[in-house]
Amino acid sequence: MALTTKGNLGPGRTEQSAFDAVHSAKRKDLWFAAGGLFVLAIAMSLLFTLIGDLIIRGTQYIDYDFMTSYPSRLPERAGILSAWVGSLLVMLVTAFLAVPVGIAAGLYLEEYARKGWFSDFIEINVSNLAGVPSIIYGLLALGMFVYGMGLGQTILVAGMTLALLILPIVIVSTREAVRSIPQIVKEGAYGIGADQWQVMWNYIIPAARPGIMTGAIVGLSRAIGETAPLITIGALTFIAFLPSPPVTGEFPFISFAWLHDGFTVLPIQMFNWVSRPQPEFHIAAAATGVVLIALTFSLNGIAIWIRYRLRKQHRN
Amino acid sequence: MDTDMKVERTAHRRIVPESDMPPPIKPSPEHETLRARLEDFSFYYSNGFQAIKHVDMPILDRKVTAIIGPSGCGKSTLLRSINRMHDLYPGNRYEGRIILEPEGENLIGKGADPVIVRLRVGMVFQKPNPFPKSIYENVAAGLRVRGVKDRHVIDEAVETALRRAAVWDETKDKLKGSASDLSGGQQQRLCIARALAPNPEILLLDEPTSALDPIATAKIEDLIQELSDSVTIVIVTHNMQQAARISHRTAFMYIGELIEFGDTNQIFTNPRHPRTESYITGRYG
Ligand SMILES: Nc1ncnc2c1ncn2[C@@H]1O[C@H](COP(=O)(O)OP(=O)(O)O)[C@@H](O)[C@H]1O
Numbered sequence: 001m002a003l004t005t006k007g008n009l010g011p012g013r014t015e016q017s018a019f020d021a022v023h024s025a026k027r028k029d030l031w032f033a034a035g036g037l038f039v040l041a042i043a044m045s046l047l048f049t050l051i052g053d054l055i056i057r058g059t060q061y062i063d064y065d066f067m068t069s070y071p072s073r074l075p076e077r078a079g080i081l082s083a084w085v086g087s088l089l090v091m092l093v094t095a096f097l098a099v100p101v102g103i104a105a106g107l108y109l110e111e112y113a114r115k116g117w118f119s120d121f122i123e124i125n126v127s128n129l130a131g132v133p134s135i136i137y138g139l140l141a142l143g144m145f146v147y148g149m150g151l152g153q154t155i156l157v158a159g160m161t162l163a164l165l166i167l168p169i170v171i172v173s174t175r176e177a178v179r180s181i182p183q184i185v186k187e188g189a190y191g192i193g194a195d196q197w198q199v200m201w202n203y204i205i206p207a208a209r210p211g212i213m214t215g216a217i218v219g220l221s222r223a224i225g226e227t228a229p230l231i232t233i234g235a236l237t238f239i240a241f242l243p244s245p246p247v248t249g250e251f252p253f254i255s256f257a258w259l260h261d262g263f264t265v266l267p268i269q270m271f272n273w274v275s276r277p278q279p280e281f282h283i284a285a286a287a288t289g290v291v292l293i294a295l296t297f298s299l300n301g302i303a304i305w306i307r308y309r310l311r312k313q314h315r316n
Numbered sequence: 317m318d319t320d321m322k323v324e325r326t327a328h329r330r331i332v333p334e335s336d337m338p339p340p341i342k343p344s345p346e347h348e349t350l351r352a353r354l355e356d357f358s359f360y361y362s363n364g365f366q367a368i369k370h371v372d373m374p375i376l377d378r379k380v381t382a383i384i385g386p387s388g389c390g391k392s393t394l395l396r397s398i399n400r401m402h403d404l405y406p407g408n409r410y411e412g413r414i415i416l417e418p419e420g421e422n423l424i425g426k427g428a429d430p431v432i433v434r435l436r437v438g439m440v441f442q443k444p445n446p447f448p449k450s451i452y453e454n455v456a457a458g459l460r461v462r463g464v465k466d467r468h469v470i471d472e473a474v475e476t477a478l479r480r481a482a483v484w485d486e487t488k489d490k491l492k493g494s495a496s497d498l499s500g501g502q503q504q505r506l507c508i509a510r511a512l513a514p515n516p517e518i519l520l521l522d523e524p525t526s527a528l529d530p531i532a533t534a535k536i537e538d539l540i541q542e543l544s545d546s547v548t549i550v551i552v553t554h555n556m557q558q559a560a561r562i563s564h565r566t567a568f569m570y571i572g573e574l575i576e577f578g579d580t581n582q583i584f585t586n587p588r589h590p591r592t593e594s595y596i597t598g599r600y601g
């Protein structure tokens with residue numbers, strides 16, 4: 001018995017108007033998808049041209065000497081040792097301050113604070129703070145930390161400044177992570193007789209951990225590229241020494257003197273070299289940019305990995 | 317309707333004396349003791365909506381009490397009041413008394429700590445909600461919350477609870493495995509085990525089988541009947557056959573009011589209130 005088959009379905013017994021509506025909706029889908037793809041292609045190719053140019057020009061400049069030398073007046077001897085060590089230490093301080101405070105604030109606002117006009121007010125302000133231009137934070141820090149508290153132009157102050165800058169990001173992402181936990185999970189936890197503290201530690205934080213960590217790392221990867229606020233508080237642009245080492249030979253073997261040292265960071269080093277007339281310095285700047293981008297990407301990579309790992313773990 | 321309601325209420329009041337003093341527990345001819353009672357209980361949601369209106373109802377010790385009624389009549393609201401679940405959301409308000417016997421303590425009285433209430437009254441939800449942890453840790457969770465640290469004590473309680481919840485055979489070889497790998501019916505029995513592990517005085521079940529297939533449902537119904545020898549159960553169900561099969565007492569609710577309460581047989585064979593009758597005969601629901 002031969003069956004004839006046809007791929008296109010006719011309207012059958014449905015109304016012709018319904019049939020037409022589906023067809024026209026499909027046409028719109030197609031146009032929308034094509035338009036989206038086009039815009040995406042332009043944006044991506046622009047991005048890749050920029051980064052590609054930077055990488056091609058910068059990468060061959062990066063070698064062991066470049067990473068282990070101080071900046072110099074002579075381009076061929078200039079390196080980024082003080083800059084990447086500075087970036088690393090400033091990030092350390094930033095993370096140490098912003099992550100615990102931001103997570104605690106987010107958890108408090110979401111779980112403990114009484115919901116009312118006051119918590120709404122705080123919520124709006126925290127979200128607004130996330131959008132304040134970073135140089136304003138620099139000014140604030142200059143007035144408060146450098147002059148007001150007399151802390152000087154140090155690694156500690158830089159870390160505090162960037163911590164303030166990313167605090168809203170950490171708070172908002174913590175709140176969002178907590179808010180996305182299904183109510184039924186919380187009710188289950190309260191249902192077994194857990195009190196608020198136990199529910200928070202044993203159920204909410206584990207479930208929200210991927211989101212919280214991602215927020216923290218996204219915040220840090222924003223901080224690592226910040227230049228303006230650090231220039232505002234007076235980061236040095238030329239540093240030919242390292243901060244005091246955190247580990248010492250004598251008791252108690254750990255030192256925090258580095259907190260009070262002057263510093264420079266990668267983006268400032270880059271900025272400094274770009275503004276030099278010699279073209280060799282421009283290439284050094286590109287190389288510094290490559291290091292900076294690599295750092296940012298790996299931070300984001302870690303964030304994605306954590307999210308993936310924890311999600312999987314959580315599901316199982 | 318109002319006159320009928322009054323008849324019903326006075327009928328309960330005979331079981332529940334008017335005085336504030338906890339009454340001595342008098343075993344009835346069938347050796348029924350009171351485990352808890354609701355007295356003039358009302359509940360208001362934070363938007364001011366009164367979801368429960370002046371309910372008087374006894375909860376008998378080691379019996380299954382079923383709450384039935386059309387969707388939206390306040391069954392879940394009533395059930396969730398008994399372990400103070402509504403306290404998780406600001407603005408909700410209880411009125412009246414929910415007395416736990418034999419101590420005569422008012423669960424919703426001034427100073428009654430909702431966390432302590434939930435330590436004493438366990439709950440199983442409509443949708444299975446195991447924690448994203450191992451099977452073992454799910455059942456142990458209630459004990460850990462209560463500060464139990466001794467491994468042997470926990471091991472034993474986990475096994476006992478899983479056996480009581482009739483899910484031991486299916487899980488004993490994978491206690492360290494993830495709870496989310498179980499089927500829906502197994503997950504729900506795991507949730508029952510989780511609630512049973514700390515030996516609650518009352519176990520509340522809110523439509524525990526509505527998300528399950530008929531076979532899993534039958535298993536849970538059997539389980540509830542067995543458990544009623546050892547624990548007081550209050551179950552909300554929209555399935556009248558289920559209520560008729562597994563409960564000793566049935567409460568019929570309608571728009572926030574308790575219309576009729578009585579022996580399950582009596583409710584289903586000889587309802588006193590016309591509204592109960594039309595509901596169980598399927599005229600609305
Ligand atoms: N959070 C809430 N706020 C206000 N009204 C609610 C809330 N939850 C439920 N209600 C209302 O309370 C009534 C009883 O709801 P519920 O107890 O869930 O009914 P049932 O479990 O019998 O289906 C319904 O009218 C419902 O709309």
Ligand SMILES: [Mg+2]
Nearest residue numbers: 391392393523
């Ligand atoms: Mg319900």
